[in-house]
Amino acid sequence: MANRHARGVVLALVGGTGWGFSGACSQYLFAKGVDPLWASAVAMMLAGAVLVVYLLAARRDALRALWSSPKSVARLTLFALAGLTLCRATYLLAIQHSNAGTATVLQYVGPVLIVVASCFAARRFPNAREFIAVLCVVAGTFLLATHGDPSTMALSPEGVFWGLSAAAAVALYSLLPGSLMKSYGSLAVVGSGLLMGGIALYLVTGSWHRAPTLDFGGMLAMYGGLTGIGTLLGFTAYLTAINDIGAAKASLIASVETVSATAFAAIWLRTSFAVMDFVGFALIMATVFLLARFERPKSHGESAAS
Numbered sequence: 001m002a003n004r005h006a007r008g009v010v011l012a013l014v015g016g017t018g019w020g021f022s023g024a025c026s027q028y029l030f031a032k033g034v035d036p037l038w039a040s041a042v043a044m045m046l047a048g049a050v051l052v053v054y055l056l057a058a059r060r061d062a063l064r065a066l067w068s069s070p071k072s073v074a075r076l077t078l079f080a081l082a083g084l085t086l087c088r089a090t091y092l093l094a095i096q097h098s099n100a101g102t103a104t105v106l107q108y109v110g111p112v113l114i115v116v117a118s119c120f121a122a123r124r125f126p127n128a129r130e131f132i133a134v135l136c137v138v139a140g141t142f143l144l145a146t147h148g149d150p151s152t153m154a155l156s157p158e159g160v161f162w163g164l165s166a167a168a169a170v171a172l173y174s175l176l177p178g179s180l181m182k183s184y185g186s187l188a189v190v191g192s193g194l195l196m197g198g199i200a201l202y203l204v205t206g207s208w209h210r211a212p213t214l215d216f217g218g219m220l221a222m223y224g225g226l227t228g229i230g231t232l233l234g235f236t237a238y239l240t241a242i243n244d245i246g247a248a249k250a251s252l253i254a255s256v257e258t259v260s261a262t263a264f265a266a267i268w269l270r271t272s273f274a275v276m277d278f279v280g281f282a283l284i285m286a287t288v289f290l291l292a293r294f295e296r297p298k299s300h301g302e303s304a305a306s
Contacts (some may be wrong), residue, residue: 008244012253015238020260022230023100025221026092032218036092038210044198047232051191062188083173085197090166098159104261105141106163110170118248133252133290140283147276174247186240255284
């Protein structure tokens with residue numbers, strides 16, 4: 001079980017890093033006039049289709065079992081619409097109305113909600129590592145967003161609304177699929193959820209009227225960055241990590257997304273950063289070590305009970 005825990009930590013880091021890169025890609029696309037709802041729908045549909053085609057070829061039994069259970073399909077639908085679709089759409093809308101860094105910061109209210117919900121469900125207080133990690137996430141993201149001065153965080157009401165909506169969606173999609181992934185595997189659940197959610201969003205929003213004309217750079221950002229790395233790789237890695245180490249720990253470790261988004265913005269989009277940004281980096285990276293390096297691997301009995 002130690003190997004499973006290590007895999008979960010690595011996959012949470014991969015998911016967070018991929019999301020950070022896709023956030024920078026999204027900001028690049030929106031500067032070119034791309035509609036965030038079209039981008040969300042198309043990225044989800046394409047990523048979901050790739051996973052479903054793979055499953056049909058290599059792991060058809062898991063896909064058939066999932067879709068053969070009406071109860072599981074009902075929960076999958078809730079996860080796809082209230083979790084995956086809301087998370088992706090609200091996050092991209094938050095980027096459109098603010099920027100990739102600020103949207104990521106607001107989204108990371110989500111891990112705090114997950115830890116609180118997990119503790120409430122277990123009827124316990126956060127342990128020392130969880131409490132310190134939450135403080136690090138809150139302090140680090142606050143410093144990245146404001147440099148210690150809340151008056152510098154000038155956000156539109158739309159930016160605040162969509163950012164906090166993304167945080168609630170993060171909590172939902174992290175907690176909703178747990179029993180499904182244990183029964184059918186993460187790939188069947190993620191692939192089906194992405195495809196279902198993408199199709200629903202495409203139809204509801206009339207995204208065929210929103211399709212942009214992309215140049216070569218836009219196509220790379222859309223189909224390589226946002227779809228391939230941010231959606232296909234990011235969601236698959238992160239939700240597999242939840243299956244391995246739990247929603248609370250996976251979400252906090254994936255907060256490396258904030259560092260990733262900022263780093264890609266600096267390297268690619270030439271955004272400059274101040275000393276307080278690096279203080280925020282250190283606080284968020286401390287969260288990763290608090291929750292991963294010193295975590296005691298589960299025993300066989302504990303894993304079976306989780």
